[in-house]
Amino acid sequence: xxxxxxxxxxxxxxxxxxxxxxxxxxxxxxxxxxxxxxxxxxxxxxxxxxxxxxxxxxxxxxxxxxxxxxxxxxxxxxxxxxxxxxxxxxxxxxxxxxxxxxxxxxxxxxxxxxxxx
Amino acid sequence: xxxxxxxxxxxxxxxxxxxxxxxxxxxxxxxxxxxxxxxxxxxxxxxxxxxxxxxxxxxxxxxxxxxxxxxxxxxxxxxxxxxxxxxxxxxxxxxxxxxxxxxxxxxxxxxxxx
Numbered sequence: 001x002x003x004x005x006x007x008x009x010x011x012x013x014x015x016x017x018x019x020x021x022x023x024x025x026x027x028x029x030x031x032x033x034x035x036x037x038x039x040x041x042x043x044x045x046x047x048x049x050x051x052x053x054x055x056x057x058x059x060x061x062x063x064x065x066x067x068x069x070x071x072x073x074x075x076x077x078x079x080x081x082x083x084x085x086x087x088x089x090x091x092x093x094x095x096x097x098x099x100x101x102x103x104x105x106x107x108x109x110x111x112x113x114x115x116x117x
Numbered sequence: 118x119x120x121x122x123x124x125x126x127x128x129x130x131x132x133x134x135x136x137x138x139x140x141x142x143x144x145x146x147x148x149x150x151x152x153x154x155x156x157x158x159x160x161x162x163x164x165x166x167x168x169x170x171x172x173x174x175x176x177x178x179x180x181x182x183x184x185x186x187x188x189x190x191x192x193x194x195x196x197x198x199x200x201x202x203x204x205x206x207x208x209x210x211x212x213x214x215x216x217x218x219x220x221x222x223x224x225x226x227x228x229x230x231x
Contacts (some may be wrong), residue, residue, distance in 0.1 A: 034219070036222075104162060104165065
């Protein structure tokens, strides 16, 4: 079984300040972890993914996330927020190959990021 | 590649009518997923296919929902009869079990049942 908990439903930051979106996961397998972003009335776009290689993962638009197995966390960060970062962000877990649920994603409830000028 | 294509983008229908949502996955992807997104329940996996065969339909809410994948480039999600509580955004995603673990999502179909 696998689950994802996004610790904040809403995060509000000022433009130019750091962003931290928190995610904890639970998985019976060695998981793959993803962050997706959804802008209003749009589909989901992949920001970055962790698949058992480097624990610090860099994604698009200056985002990065660090996989911490001991803390079962995969927090998303960005050094300086931009107005265009305002969106909903989803932390996602998927079991790696070999599990019976291979490819079956489990989504967190989402974190809405608001960026103030 | 054009990405995952869904149609229609918006659908408004009346309760009791049949609704058919369509999806064209990325060429070469051997998995296809249907998701539903609502404010109350977030993103839910409804069903997924591997090589056109349904693998897990445990997320399909009830018998009014059915999905088919007649070939590698086309899938449908049908609701018959539709109800107001089916109003949601329905996403299709595709994926290959090859070198990438990334699911690519379509733009979604926003369904409103009056």
